[in-house]
Amino acid sequence: MELSFTNNPVLGALLATLFTWFMTALGAAVVFLFKEINRKVLDAMLGFAAGVMIAASFWSLLEPSIEMAASLNMKEWVPAAVGFLAGGFFLWAVDKILPHLHAGMKTEEAEGIKTSWQRSILLVLAITLHNIPEGLAVGVAFGALGTNISSATFAGAIALAMGIGIQNFPEGAAVSIPLRREGMSRWKSFLYGQASGVVEPIAAVIGAAMVVHMRPILPYALSFAAGAMIFVVVEELIPESQLGKNTDCATLGTILGFVVMMVLDVALG
Template sequence: MMDTFIGLSPVQQALIATLFTWGMTAVGAALVFTTKKVNQKLMDGMLGFAGGVMIAASFWSLLAPSIEMAEQNSSFPSWFPAAVGFLLGGFFLWVADKIIPHLHPSSSMKDAEGINPASKRRSTLLVFAITLHNIPEGLAIGVAFGAVAAGMPSATMAAAIALAIGIGIQNFPEGTAVSMPLRREGMSRRKSFFYGQLSAAVEPISAVIGVIAVTTMQPMLPFALSFAAGAMIFVVVEEVIPGSQENGNKDLASMCLMIGFAVMMILDVAFG
């Protein structure tokens, strides 16, 4: 089975990987069929875990390979692509955050962000919020598989798969974070699930964009890797960590973040 996967094109590999991460979001959203309320401590712990996974993936799977690739190219100092791409990734998400109307799951409608959010339904704003998070995640997976296809020495198939597994694990609480608030507000279970899983639909799209970008413009690969890392770190700092700690479970969320970081680090080092 693994041999069959390796024999696929990088676009097909990235699609399969992001279908898995999308599926994990759907599994998280499906909790709406089994319960009306998820324990807040459990939810905050899962969000903290997700933040740890994203931070570890940003370094081990994206920034470190970016620096290694730059060291093999004398056109730039080894730190330059990682620093520039990282900052551009954060800036891109900051701009998207200001433009796209969205609402974080734990916020009220008066706290909605973006351009003219009042014209959108709460369900739409919630989906947009998690979709913003999933853009850099899909891009990161696409860039990782594109780097393998480009034959970069520091990029391995095992590391790309480990990245997809790690992101899939942290997508679980994101699906729950959309579906459960909608259910509490009276939306049907089916609709709550639909909107919860829909938030990850952008991951296959952004993954394909990532693959195409790095396979057609190989010199840009170190920048692309660090761009995805910067975008993910922005999401973690701006939303995931604050969201995990605003209900008073700071210690639990912090410890779960540490565990998430360790799990992703082990996946990347052991299989990469």
């Protein structure tokens, strides 16, 4: 399997993000069991997702970016710094343009370009925004397998996909449960919740294809994904996890998420 994904990293990226999409759908399916979710539990889950993304940004993206830059005879810090800043700026721009609404906020507090779209669509788009850098990160990690760079490993790419998949579970629930609470049917809430993950396979295939055909951009692509993920964590996940004033639960969730992702990456990668 490792050899086949090395020879066809785009396929590997697609299959890996189909798994992460499935985990989003699994989280959204919680709506069939509950109409409400305890705010402490939700804050802890959001914190956990933030911790996973923070750890993945370094262990799975920035550190390999620095190592790959050295192997390509680049100044190690340049791709990491330039890509990281570009990724953060890219998500900042998307955040300003894409209409979206975070759970717990009033419709008139929606961010991005003003629109008359339904509240449900705006809620889904908020989580979809999270999933762009996640899919890109997995895609770039698998795309690196086709470059024959020693620091790009199959186990590391799998660890990243697993970590992203795990934290997608609470993200799916964070969409479907609020929609159900607002009166939408269970089935429709589920469909909207899982739809937020559809962007991940798309972003992954694009990311993998780019680095396969343009090997020199790989260190920049890895750090770009890291910058985009950190933007999501600081701009959205951590603030949302603090809205319910359950700061201890959210913080402990973040620490746990960081440790889980670190262990996955170090143990498997």
